[in-house]
Amino acid sequence: MQTTKKIALEEHFLTPAFEEYLAPTAVNIDPAIYNRLRAQLLDFGSLRLDAMDRAGIERSVRSLAGPGVQREPDTAVARRGAREVNDLLAGEIRKQPRRYSGLAHLPMQDPAAAADELERCVGDLGFCGAMIHGHTNGEYFDHPKFYGFWERAEGIGAPIYLHPADPVSRYPAIAGCAALKRAMWEWSVETGSHTLRLVFGGILDRFPGVTLVLGHWGETLPYLLWRFDSRAAIYGLKLKKCPSEYIREQIFVTTSGMFSAEPLLCSIGALGAGRVMFSVDYPFESAAEAASFIENVPLHDQQRMDVCFRNAEKLLGLENR
Numbered sequence: 508m509q510t511t512k513k514i515a516l517e518e519h520f521l522t523p524a525f526e527e528y529l530a531p532t533a534v535n536i537d538p539a540i541y542n543r544l545r546a547q548l549l550d551f552g553s554l555r556l557d558a559m560d561r562a563g564i565e566r567s568v569r570s571l572a573g574p575g576v577q578r579e580p581d582t583a584v585a586r587r588g589a590r591e592v593n594d595l596l597a598g599e600i601r602k603q604p605r606r607y608s609g610l611a612h613l614p615m616q617d618p619a620a621a622a623d624e625l626e627r628c629v630g631d632l633g634f635c636g637a638m639i640h641g642h643t644n645g646e647y648f649d650h651p652k653f654y655g656f657w658e659r660a661e662g663i664g665a666p667i668y669l670h671p672a673d674p675v676s677r678y679p680a681i682a683g684c685a686a687l688k689r690a691m692w693e694w695s696v697e698t699g700s701h702t703l704r705l706v707f708g709g710i711l712d713r714f715p716g717v718t719l720v721l722g723h724w725g726e727t728l729p730y731l732l733w734r735f736d737s738r739a740a741i742y743g744l745k746l747k748k749c750p751s752e753y754i755r756e757q758i759f760v761t762t763s764g765m766f767s768a769e770p771l772l773c774s775i776g777a778l779g780a781g782r783v784m785f786s787v788d789y790p791f792e793s794a795a796e797a798a799s800f801i802e803n804v805p806l807h808d809q810q811r812m813d814v815c816f817r818n819a820e821k822l823l824g825l826e827n828r
């Protein structure tokens with residue numbers, strides 16, 4: 508296999524203190540598979556570095572396997588927990604500064620504290636941005652109470668990776684059909700819908716400097732741009748720009764969790780190769796499979812380099828690290 512240098516953006520970790528928050532999400536995973544995933548998530552050493560080496564991944568941008576403190580009912584505990592886990596990640600990055608970077612974990616129950624923590628993580632700890640795991644206790648981030656958070660995120664200039672999480676309750680169309688839960692289908696509906704709330708709820712309009720990153724090739728949004736624009740006109744929606752323009756101008760997508768050419772062609776066609784970034788979703792997906800896919804899928808060399816590392820270097824300010 509030829510190797511193009513790669514930066515991977517959706518690469519998770521866990522600490523024993525945060526395992527309880529992940530448990531409800533991991534409940535359907537076969538115990539033998541969960542034990543392997545758990546070992547990989549807790550590891551900051553050779554398990555991961557070897558997998559990265561084999562896949563040609565120079566740098567792995569690490570984030571907590573969610574939802575973390577976003578599932579915490581006590582806001583003070585959430586604030587403290589987020590700080591602790593960010594400090595822990597910063598310590599691990601200091602041991603491997605050329606291999607690891609970080610996305611902050613935020614206590615979104617308290618938007619002002621979340622913005623403070625984002626500022627601390629980017630400014631003091633050198634993190635690249637934050638990962639938010641969907642709604643927090645049923646609140647979505649188009650609510651006016653989050654305007655201050657978005658304003659601060661815009662000012663800091665840090666991208667926000669909107670990662671899937673379980674919905675507040677099962678949609679009627681999914682309830683009773685266990686096969687559709689979570690990563691099969693439910694999370695794309697949930698995370699795609701949350702993103703569209705930020706588009707149609709005017710967050711991206713109000714804060715044009717906000718940049719979002721979506722995994723899983725944009726949670727189906729690149730496929731649907733024409734329909735959003737067409738229906739926005741028919742339903743008389745009042746946004747300054749077409750919905751597709753906000754998505755094209757303020758959203759990046761990653762290859763996490765889906766290693767096939769169809770969504771790549773769609774995403775590059777809809778958003779451009781400058782908006783697509785390589786990711787694995789380690790350890791829930793195989794780094795080797797992700798790497799083999801991006802090395803071999805038909806792309807111009809320039810586009811492959813953009814997707815594999817150049818876009819991430821530019822967006823995350825990693826050129827000189």
Ligand code: MN
Pocket residue numbers: 517519670722763788
């Ligand atoms: Mn993930």
